[in-house]
Each structure stands twice: as structure tokens, then as C-alpha cells.
Amino acid sequence: xxxxxxxxxxxxxxxxxxxxxxxxxxxxxxxxxxxxxxxxxxxxxxxxxxxxxxxxxxxxxxxxxxxxxxxxxxxxxxxxxxxxxxxxxxxxxxxxxxxxxxxxxxxxxxxxxxxxxxxxxxxxxxxxxxxxxxxxxxxxxxxxxxxxxxxxxxxxxxxxxxxxxxxxxxxxxxxxxxxxxxxxxxxxxxxxxxxxxxxxxxxxxxxxxxxxxxxxxxxxxxxxxxxxxxxxxxxxxxxxxxxxxxxxxxxxxxxxxxxxxxxxxxxxxxxxxxxxxxxxxxxxxxxxxxxxxxxxxxxxxxxxxxxxxxxxxxxxxxxxxxxxxxxxxxxxxxxxxxxxxxxxxxxxx
Amino acid sequence: xxxxxxxxxxxxxxxxxxxxxxxxxxxxxxxxxxxxxxxxxxxxxxxxxxxxxxxxxxxxxxxxxxxxxxxxxxxxxxxxxxxxxxxxxxxxxxxxxxxxxxxxxxxxxxxxxxxxxxxxxxxxxxxxxxxxxxxxxxxxxxxxxxxxxxxxxxxxxxxxxxxxxxxxxxxxxxxxxxxxxxxxxxxxxxxxxxxxxxxxxxxxxxxxxxxxxxxxxxxxxxxxxxxxxxxxxxxxxxxxxxxxxxxxxxxxxxxxxxxxxxxxxxxxxxxxxxxxxxxxxxxxxxxxxx
Numbered sequence: 272x273x274x275x276x277x278x279x280x281x282x283x284x285x286x287x288x289x290x291x292x293x294x295x296x297x298x299x300x301x302x303x304x305x306x307x308x309x310x311x312x313x314x315x316x317x318x319x320x321x322x323x324x325x326x327x328x329x330x331x332x333x334x335x336x337x338x339x340x341x342x343x344x345x346x347x348x349x350x351x352x353x354x355x356x357x358x359x360x361x362x363x364x365x366x367x368x369x370x371x372x373x374x375x376x377x378x379x380x381x382x383x384x385x386x387x388x389x390x391x392x393x394x395x396x397x398x399x400x401x402x403x404x405x406x407x408x409x410x411x412x413x414x415x416x417x418x419x420x421x422x423x424x425x426x427x428x429x430x431x432x433x434x435x436x437x438x439x440x441x442x443x444x445x446x447x448x449x450x451x452x453x454x455x456x457x458x459x460x461x462x463x464x465x466x467x468x469x470x471x472x473x474x475x476x477x478x479x480x481x482x483x484x485x486x487x488x489x490x491x492x493x494x495x496x497x498x499x500x501x502x503x504x505x506x507x508x509x510x511x512x513x514x515x516x517x518x519x520x521x522x523x524x525x526x527x528x529x530x531x532x533x534x535x536x537x538x539x540x541x542x543x544x545x546x547x548x549x550x551x552x553x554x555x556x557x558x559x560x561x562x563x564x565x566x567x568x569x570x571x572x573x574x575x576x577x578x579x580x581x582x583x584x585x586x587x588x589x590x591x592x593x594x595x596x597x598x599x600x601x602x603x604x605x606x607x608x609x610x611x612x613x614x615x616x617x618x619x620x
Numbered sequence: 621x622x623x624x625x626x627x628x629x630x631x632x633x634x635x636x637x638x639x640x641x642x643x644x645x646x647x648x649x650x651x652x653x654x655x656x657x658x659x660x661x662x663x664x665x666x667x668x669x670x671x672x673x674x675x676x677x678x679x680x681x682x683x684x685x686x687x688x689x690x691x692x693x694x695x696x697x698x699x700x701x702x703x704x705x706x707x708x709x710x711x712x713x714x715x716x717x718x719x720x721x722x723x724x725x726x727x728x729x730x731x732x733x734x735x736x737x738x739x740x741x742x743x744x745x746x747x748x749x750x751x752x753x754x755x756x757x758x759x760x761x762x763x764x765x766x767x768x769x770x771x772x773x774x775x776x777x778x779x780x781x782x783x784x785x786x787x788x789x790x791x792x793x794x795x796x797x798x799x800x801x802x803x804x805x806x807x808x809x810x811x812x813x814x815x816x817x818x819x820x821x822x823x824x825x826x827x828x829x830x831x832x833x834x835x836x837x838x839x840x841x842x843x844x845x846x847x848x849x850x851x852x853x854x855x856x857x858x859x860x861x862x863x864x865x866x867x868x869x870x871x872x873x874x875x876x877x878x879x880x881x882x883x884x885x886x887x888x889x890x891x892x893x894x895x896x897x898x899x900x901x902x903x904x905x906x907x908x909x910x
Contacts, residue, residue, distance in 0.1 A: 432777055440879060478781055478863065479863050479864060480864060482859065493757055493758060493759050494759055494775075495780075495781075605879070605880055605881065606670075606876075609875055609876075610690070610692065613692055613696065613867060613871075613872055616865065616866075616867040617692050617696050617699070617867050619695075619865070
């Protein structure tokens with residue numbers, strides 16, 4: 272017992288020395304604000320055992336809740352996972368603080384394209400560490416639509432009454448991207464009108480709009496719909512249920528990226544850095560990919576991942592896909608985007 | 621115990637105010653906490669505006685102007701209105717005969733039937749809406765029955781994800797709401813009046829039209845108002861069972877508080893709904909008095 276205590280202290284001391292450059296401010300517990308399932312025991316336990324730092328996790332149910340919790344004062348948390356669409360706002364609002372890259376040895380390994388993304392930087396400083404991401408793919412019933420990888424499937428009269436669409440502002444971006452626009456998050460009034468026109472045109476083909484993943488899964492499983500813009504998770508869940516579905520990424524896909532940040536004013540910044548770095552370590556990334564079905568940012572994770580998973584998660588296409596992807600970003604005119612959605616639904620053909 | 625005695629003694633000496641306050645206090649407090657403050661908050665928010673993730677407290681009429689200017693909001697209010705009207709009419713058409721049956725026809729089984737009317741109210745709204753989805757879907761009960769009877773070749777789409785499924789579900793949910801008040805007013809109705817009418821030679825239908833119906837109108841108005849107000853503000857049925865066209869005002873309001881983060885605009889929309897519903901309740905109350 273005594274020796275173990277000694278070893279732990281020695282390790283702790285080592286880490287503290289290594290990460291804070293000798294200053295004696297050590298924490299034995301850090302708080303993390305994240306989604307459930309993102310920080311599983313499988314990869315948190317090894318960190319806790321290795322460092323003696325306990326990771327206290329608080330789960331959040333929606334992106335809006337994140338902002339509310341951070342706005343209410345970050346005091347309880349040291350690390351927070353923030354999605355790309357809110358990153359700029361969180362940095363701008365001063366909820367998070369700049370990172371010390373020297374304390375993140377693994378950051379060199381992640382795809383450069385992620386490291387250089389604008390919305391995780393401010394004034395030349397890095398704020399967030401991109402950890403995993405996904406696209407909004409198109410999921411189709413492979414029995415009915417065995418081939419074709421075009422977003423246009425969702426506008427094909429052949430599948431009239433069998434199309435589903437995700438009722439979310441992201442869908443506006445999906446359709447805008449299909450129409451060839453590249454300013455997905457800052458569409459002009461004219462462009463929004465075009466998107467709206469296209470979506471109203473599509474209405475006669477649409478069975479229903481869904482808003483929760485569970486709804487989409489059920490719509491596919493019960494045969495109500497055969498194609499929808501979707502989430503990787505939905506395809507995954509349907510496969511597990513034995514539904515013959517396939518998914519593809521449109522030419523210019525829309526995607527989301529979750530990055531980890533250090534909360535402003537954290538007393539345990541060094542430990543927070545250590546944990547954030549642990550989450551992009553190759554082994555952890557392999558575990559995350561297998562457990563969550565989300566694509567990860569560190570290609571060195573290949574050896575810790577099943578080959579099938581590697582392919583399914585587009586890891587091979589990584590840098591190439593990254594070029595074409597449009598990550599969710601802050602939508603300055605969010606209210607207007609939503610209004611377009613409502614106008615689509617209220618329109619009488 | 622001793623407190624009560626002191627109180628009583630005080631009251632006996634004509635010192636009534638504390639006792640009176642004790643009686644009036646809790647309801648007043650309730651009104652203040654659950655009505656005045658929340659509605660006041662909504663009213664205030666409706667004349668503020670949002671700037672990013674911050675609500676700025678400068679007075680503005682912009683939110684109301686937006687509601688008037690964009691035909692979207694009239695369309696959505698109309699959707700809610702027409703859906704609520706349909707639901708109310710159908711619920712009354714089903715609820716009235718049901719209440720009549722309970723009050724006058726069912727004798728031995730009245731308790732059990734009454735219980736059967738009430739029992740759906742003990743289950744969650746969401747669950748009941750969801751059940752209809754299972755019944756009406758492509759692989760649902762209706763379609764599989766039709767197909768197995770050889771009446772249709774394949775599953776029909778027309779039962780689910782349209783106005784029909786929304787109205788049907790709401791009618792199902794609100795039938796107990798109209799049945800119970802109508803039953804209550806029929807129950808109170810004195811048998812002597814009916815017998816007098818019949819004795820004086822009125823035929824049963826005339827008796828119903830001239831005696832029973834007018835006397836049960838308060839129940840009809842109460843149940844109808846309830847149903848109208850509640851289905852006007854519903855958002856679950858259109859989002860669970862509605863198709864691409866089903867959008868009601870409550871769906872729009874909810875998205876202002878979530879996705880759009882525009883509480884002020886959502887509040888302005890909510891105020892419009894409050895005014896419409898109050899007007900309906902007012903008309904109902906007036907009808908009831910006559």
C-alpha cells in the first residue's frame with residue numbers, strides 16, 4: 272500500500288513537473304462537460320490509473336444546454352466538448368481559454384487540416400483540439416435503392432412518398448450545398464429563396480420530416496421511408512437491427528466536428544491539457560471510433576482499430592474528404608434559417 | 621394546535637383579518653407565482669430583442685411587426701385554428717352521445733363505463749399519440765388488416781403523416797375532456813323535467829332538443845372550450861404524426877426557444893396565442909351564461 276502510494280505520488284509529481292514546468296499546483300480531480308458516451312470508462316479508466324486524476328463527467332443533452340451551462344459560470348468544469356457550430360461563439364464569449372500546444376504532444380499526429388481550422392483559433396492561438404467528427408450522410412434502403420451516390424436521390428420522383436428529411440437547420444445547408452453554394456452558413460436572401468423553392472418542390476415526395484435519431488431509425492425500419500439525409504449513427508443503428516441500409520457522403524458533405532477546450536479560469540489547466548491530449552492519443556482514438564462510430568482525427572489510430580471500422584468511417588479519405596467538407600459553423604442568421612424551414616412546411620403546393 | 625385555538629379566539633372577537641388572509645393568501649400566491657409572474661415575463665420578453673446569445677432589454681415592437689408582415693405566421697395560426705376547430709367538432713360529436721349514453725342508457729354498467737372513459741387520461745399523452753403511429757403506419761394494424769382481408773394490394777400511405785392522423789389522435793385524446801363535463805351537466809338534470817316534457821306530449825326527440833340539449837349546454841361549452849384551447853396549443857401530434865404540411869403555432873414557438881434562441885420572438889408569438897385563446901374562453905363563458 273505504502274509503495275503504491277509512493278509510486279502514485281511520484282507519477283503525479285512527474286506529470287505536474289512535466290506539464291506545469293515545476294509549479295506545484297496539482298489537481299486530483301478534473302470536471303468535464305460533454306455528451307454521454309463520448310468519455311467512456313474504457314478510455315477514461317486507463318488515464319485515471321496512470322495519472323491518479325479522477326475525471327468527473329457531467330453530461331449535457333443539447334448544444335443549447337452547453338452554452339447555458341458555460342454562461343452560468345464554468346467554475347465546476349475544466350474541460351468541455353464543443354461542437355464546431357458553437358466553437359466561435361464560445362471563444363468569442365470568453366468561455367474557454369487558449370491552449371498551450373507544448374502540453375499536447377499528440378496534436379502533431381492529427382490531420383493537419385483539422386489543426387488549421389479557423390473556427391478553433393482566435394488571434395493566432397489554438398483554443399480547441401479536434402477529437403472526432405461525422406458528416407450528415409445520405410442513408411438509403413439498399414433493397415430499394417441498390418446503387419447511386421447522389422444527393423439528388425432525395426429529389427427523385429421515383430421515390431415519391433418514401434423520402435424523409437431531417438428537420439434541422441443543417442438540412443438547409445445540405446440542400447444549399449447540393450445547389451452548389453459554398454457559403455452554407457451565410458446564405459443570402461436570394462439563395463435562401465432558392466433553397467426554399469427546391470424544398471417546397473420536394474414536399475410532394477416527402478413522407479415526413481423527422482427530428483430525433485430514434486424517429487429516423489423507426490421510419491427506415493418500418494418501411495415508411497427509403498432515403499433521408501441522416502447521421503452516421505442512424506445507419507449504424509439500422510445495420511445492427513438487421514435493416515439492409517447503406518450510406519454515402521454527398522459530393523460536398525456537411526459535417527460536424529467536436530473539439531475539446533479548457534474552460535476559462537480552470538484551476539487545473541495542466542491536468543485538463545493532459546486529459547485532452549489523452550483523448551487524441553492513438554489508442555484512445557481507436558477505442559472512440561469503435562465504440563461511438565464517429566470518425567476520429569488521429570490517423571495513427573489505425574493499428575488500434577478494426578480494419579472494417581477504419582473503412583466505414585472514411586478514415587482513408589480523411590485529408591481528401593476534409594478538403595470537401597463544410598463543417599457546421601455559427602449561423603449568424605439562425606432565426607431566418609429556421610423561418611425558411613417553417614415557410615417550407617407551411618407552404619401549400 | 622394552540623395556534624389554531626388562538627386564531628379561533630381572535631376570530632370570535634371580530635379580529636378577522638389574519639384568518640381571512642390565511643384563506644385568500646395561498647390562492648393569491650398561487651396566482652402570482654404561476655400566472656402573473658410567468659405571463660408578465662412573457663409579455664416583457666415579447667417587447668425585447670435578442671442579440672446573439674444575449675437578450676437585450678430595449679423596448680421594440682419589431683417582434684410583433686414580424687408576425688404581421690410575414691404571411692407564414694398567419695398561415696400557421698390558421699393551421700392551428702382549423703385543426704382545433706375540427707378536433708372540437710369531432711370530439712363533441714363523439715363525446716355528447718357517449719355522455720348521453722352514460723347518463724341515461726347505461727344503468728348497471730355505468731360505473732365501469734365511466735371508468736373506461738376516464739382511464740386513457742391516466743396514460744401519458746405521448747404514449748397515446750405514439751400508439752396511433754403504430755396503428756396507422758404502413759406496417760401498422762390498419763394496413764395489415766386491410767391487406768390480409770385482400771381489400772388492398774399493398775400498404776396505403778393515407779392513414780399516417782397527414783392532417784387526418786393529427787386530427788384523429790387529438791380527437792381520441794380529447795373525447796374524455798368533452799364527455800366528462802357533458803355527463804356532469806346531464807347527470808344534474810332533473811328527471812322531473814324530462815318526464816314533464818314527455819307527459820305533456822313532446823316526442824322524445826323534441827324533449828331532447830327543447831329540454832335536454834339546452835340544459836346540457838354549459839357542459840358542451842366547457843368541454844368544447846377545453847378541447848379547443850388545448851388542441852390549439854398542441855405540438856406533439858403534428859410533430860409525431862404530421863406529414864410535411866403539418867405545422868402548428870406551438871411548433872414554431874418551441875423552435876424559437878430552442879434552435880433559434882430567440883426568446884423574445886417566441887414570447888411575442890406566445891402572446892398572440894394567449895390573446896386568441898382568451899378570446900375563445902371569453903366567448904365560451906358568455907355562451908355559458910345565456
